[in-house]
Amino acid sequence: MALSDSVQPAVAAKITKGVSRSLKSAGKRDAIIRAAIEIINEKSFALATMTEIAGSLGMRDAALYYYFSDKQTLVFACHVRSLERFEALLAGVAHSNGSGLVKLRQFIKHMLVDSAKNGPQLYFGDHSYLDAANRQTIDTWAARLTAGLERFIIDGIEDGSVVECETAMVVQLLLGTLIWLAKWVPADITVDRLMSSISAFGFHGLETR
Secondary structure (H helix, E strand, C coil), X not given: CCCCCCCHHHHHHHHHCCCXXXXXXXXXXXXXXXXXXXXXXXXXXXXXXXXHHHHHXXXXXXXXXXXXXXXXXHHHHHHHHHHHHHHHHHHHHHCCXXXXXXXXXXXXXXXXXXXXXXXXXXXXXXXXXXXXXXXXXXXXXXXXXXXXXXXXXXXXXXXXXXXXXXXXXXXXXXXXXXXHHHHHCCCCCCHHHHHHHHHHHHHHCCCCC
8 A cells, every 4th residue: 555545535636636547648647757756856846847847758838737737746746656666665575585684685676676667766855845735745654664664674683684773874874875876876877786886885884894
């Protein structure tokens, strides 16, 4: 389940109001969301424009507004889609076998693979540009996902695969790494290269033993 039952109806109403629900329209909405995330990650919400997002898809502004009434509605849909992807990956790893460290590695690898296939995510960092209700939705959802990620580290400490650490702080450092990777990593860098560097820095440390 992507959203709690109490939140889902309000979110659905926000991001589908006044748009076609055909399969063709759903595919176009997905393409718009992906393009918007890429442009917002690159330029920031303030500098990204509906004109640029439409142009990246060979669309005119008027066609874009058929799917999303304004930039606020579009960027909220971007956050929702990203959190859905994050939650699906988290749930899949949580139900797998292995130590806490194994699950943490799996989650990071799966996120990198997902981003390579489906484009980057719009991570739950700064979303001050959203209205109060939407900020609350994202904050509540993000807190639940962050706690799920922290659970892997706590489990790792308990099973001996992870060193004692300040788990909440480590999760924030990890999320910060993933956020910035989405913003600046060139497309020609492979998932294996990224995972190797993350392993060297995040799991093994840079000090020689």
